[in-house]
Amino acid sequence: MLQGVFVVLFVLDLALRSVGGSTIGLRSWPALGSVVVLVACAAAVLLRADRVPAWAIGVVPVLDLAALGLSRLDSLTSGAGVLAVVPALWLGRQFGRTGAAVAVLSALLLLVTPGLLYFGVGGITLSRALLLVVVVGWSALAIVSALERARAGWDEAERGRVELAAALETIEHQRRVDEAILDTVDVGLVLLDGEGTYQAMNRRHQAFMRLGYPDGHAGRAGQLGAVYAEDGATPLEHEDMPTYRASQGEEFDDCRIWIGHDPRTSRALSVSARSVRDEHGTFTGAALAYNDVTDFMQALRVKDEFIASVSHELRTPLTSITGYVSILLEREDLPRQVVAQLEVVDRNTDRLRRLVADLLHTAETDERPMHVVRARTDFTDIVREAVGAATPAASSAGLDLRLEAPDTLPAVVDRQRMAQVVDNLLSNAVKYTPAGGRVRICLGVDGDRLDLAVSDTGIGIEAGDRARLFTRFFRARHAEEQSIQGVGLGLSITRSIVESHGGRIEVESEVGQGSTFRVRIPLDVEQPARPV
Numbered sequence: 001m002l003q004g005v006f007v008v009l010f011v012l013d014l015a016l017r018s019v020g021g022s023t024i025g026l027r028s029w030p031a032l033g034s035v036v037v038l039v040a041c042a043a044a045v046l047l048r049a050d051r052v053p054a055w056a057i058g059v060v061p062v063l064d065l066a067a068l069g070l071s072r073l074d075s076l077t078s079g080a081g082v083l084a085v086v087p088a089l090w091l092g093r094q095f096g097r098t099g100a101a102v103a104v105l106s107a108l109l110l111l112v113t114p115g116l117l118y119f120g121v122g123g124i125t126l127s128r129a130l131l132l133v134v135v136v137g138w139s140a141l142a143i144v145s146a147l148e149r150a151r152a153g154w155d156e157a158e159r160g161r162v163e164l165a166a167a168l169e170t171i172e173h174q175r176r177v178d179e180a181i182l183d184t185v186d187v188g189l190v191l192l193d194g195e196g197t198y199q200a201m202n203r204r205h206q207a208f209m210r211l212g213y214p215d216g217h218a219g220r221a222g223q224l225g226a227v228y229a230e231d232g233a234t235p236l237e238h239e240d241m242p243t244y245r246a247s248q249g250e251e252f253d254d255c256r257i258w259i260g261h262d263p264r265t266s267r268a269l270s271v272s273a274r275s276v277r278d279e280h281g282t283f284t285g286a287a288l289a290y291n292d293v294t295d296f297m298q299a300l301r302v303k304d305e306f307i308a309s310v311s312h313e314l315r316t317p318l319t320s321i322t323g324y325v326s327i328l329l330e331r332e333d334l335p336r337q338v339v340a341q342l343e344v345v346d347r348n349t350d351r352l353r354r355l356v357a358d359l360l361h362t363a364e365t366d367e368r369p370m371h372v373v374r375a376r377t378d379f380t381d382i383v384r385e386a387v388g389a390a391t392p393a394a395s396s397a398g399l400d401l402r403l404e405a406p407d408t409l410p411a412v413v414d415r416q417r418m419a420q421v422v423d424n425l426l427s428n429a430v431k432y433t434p435a436g437g438r439v440r441i442c443l444g445v446d447g448d449r450l451d452l453a454v455s456d457t458g459i460g461i462e463a464g465d466r467a468r469l470f471t472r473f474f475r476a477r478h479a480e481e482q483s484i485q486g487v488g489l490g491l492s493i494t495r496s497i498v499e500s501h502g503g504r505i506e507v508e509s510e511v512g513q514g515s516t517f518r519v520r521i522p523l524d525v526e527q528p529a530r531p532v
């Protein structure tokens, strides 16, 4: 292409010179120069063949420079020398710094020297000639340096492209690994964006979705479908849907739901959610995990049914044993030894009766909220009775049992249930305190709440166990290790009674130092101002 440009400019120069008045004859220097240009053109065409060595193409611009040298010989003032820039650019572009050197050398020998020999070394001629060589050299070097910079840029860009491709490949590989891992786990996983749109889910969750949304899902959090509450029957409201709650930034664990219309195929899921936030703490989405707990839920149901039916079956014979034992104990004609033995039977029957009552209670209250019948009662009376009942056990265990309570403390509570609360806390304090220890019960009023604290100097409860203390059948490690008898129901029943009165139960404890269980419930009656 450069040869084409050169030919056009060369012809233009000749034409302009003719227009300017010069006559260019067939036997003139410019005509000879034109012949050389034609030779250069022919060489340019021929040297395009593949087998020709790369340097050979350099002959063409050198011939161009020679043609220019010849065409300048008819007039010292010809501007044709400027065209030398074209072959200089060509040489520089093609062969780099070597090409620039060849351009300068060719300009000196072929372009300038013939003129100097022909016209003689006049002042102007020499300066023009040298200027021409400088321009040629500068042009060649300019393109060399431009090309070098461009090449450096290309290399940089290429390196960047290669690194980017490698990074993309790594990310893609990691994505496939993550996908494989997420598909392997037996937990449904969902990722929501900040607007509550589904971003991704694993294969396990796709199966859950088919069950919960047989007619399809629009990919937005909170869509209603065959999704039910923990009872397996109440359809979930939009606001209660785990995805909706998570999309509002809520974090939770063990939210139990059922999915699926058909009870034979429906599954129980335990859902956890965590928020995703950016580096500024702004909510950008949520991740949810759905754990299949169907077998666990069914096992719980079976266990509760079993407990309920066994407890019912035990209650009838127990009632009859209690009845006959008390009839026997009323007799006056029994030997003392028999009475003592009957009293042992009576005590143990009473223990059994309480245990059965606890089991029944547990099985029943799990299904529905506890029913309490409140009435105005003197709470001090309840506590006094409980202390009276616990005193024999406390003394035989070598414990110092003390009560601090106002003379009366009216409260609107379920007397029987509250007696059970005080009994449970007190019997635990006695049971878990070694001989020589102290048990204290403090009853008072804190604002509009009744405040009952049962403290002991017993074995204490480890911090890790405290959170699960009120869970059914839970027994702390220390109690198990020391083989202290119990089934782990008392505190769970105690809590449900307290909560059904709108109250709270808390525990403070230190291993080896003792524990304090504190119950606060609304009094619901006007209290006369009294010192507590």
Ligand code: ADP
Binding pocket: 424, 428, 429, 432, 456, 458, 459, 460, 461, 469, 474, 475, 476, 477, 478, 479, 480, 485, 486, 487, 488, 489, 490, 491, 492, 515
């Ligand atoms: P149980 O006493 O029949 O095991 P509870 O539900 O009453 O069941 O208590 C649950 C667990 O809490 C007990 O097993 C025991 O480990 C722990 N605990 C309860 N009260 C105390 C206490 N006062 N001191 C130390 N541990 C206690």
